[in-house]
Amino acid sequence: MPHGITEVIAQMVRESDRPAKALARELGKPYSTFMRELSGNDKGAKFGVEQLLPLMQACDSVLPLRYLAARMGCRVAALENAAPGRATLHEELLDSYDAMTRYHRAIRDEEPLERVAELRERVIGQVQEDFLAYRRKKTGEES
Template identity: 70%
Template sequence: MPDSIMDVLREMVRASGKPAKALARELGKPYTTFMRELSQADTGAKLGVELLLPLMRACDSILPLRFLASRMDCRVVSLRNVTPDKPTLHEELLDSYEALTQYHRAMRDRQPPENVAALRETVIRQVQEDFVAYIQEATE
């Protein structure tokens, strides 16, 4: 894991697959300014925080968000690829109820932490599906 947010930004730009000139243009910055702001050697130029979200969007990456979250003992959960697997919100909610019940029973029964962790991930996924189903229903 990189040591600084700037290391993460440089890696994100490298991994984006887009030329730095194209990114600079997309961000409305002169190429030389953009490169100075990313340079480790140039301590006089700073990448402004207001550029973080547009740069993440331009690179189609949440690496900086994950880095920051990890430094705060948090995690980032994406809803990009979440698709409800039931035809109605009600059925999605019933799935979540069952997943949460299994999770709580595993803790009550003192199952190994790796089993409980796997069930926790199932609960998280189910709740994400609930939310997406709810949003889809609300916008219909």
């Protein structure tokens, strides 16, 4: 489990679909500088807080935000409105089952707290989609 925000940021970079070199380039940093800043061992190089949001956007991740929120006793919720992603209520419910299964497996396997929190948020979002799909079915709303 990461012991600090720098470790969480480094984890986000490692788990990103984009290579670290591409992320460094997008932030306008030499790769070696970027990697030094993400190393918790290099006391002479620190990752600047102003760069956190652009890096999170480049990684398409809110992992550091979730880490910080959890330390403050809060959780992160997306502002965008949920909408059912599947054509039928049955398909939505299957997605929820999958999300809940992944969440429970992460707890069973004692994955890092931030990863479990991320999966929890997916479950919450999926349950919201289930409700909207159910409401659409019951009220006859068009998708």
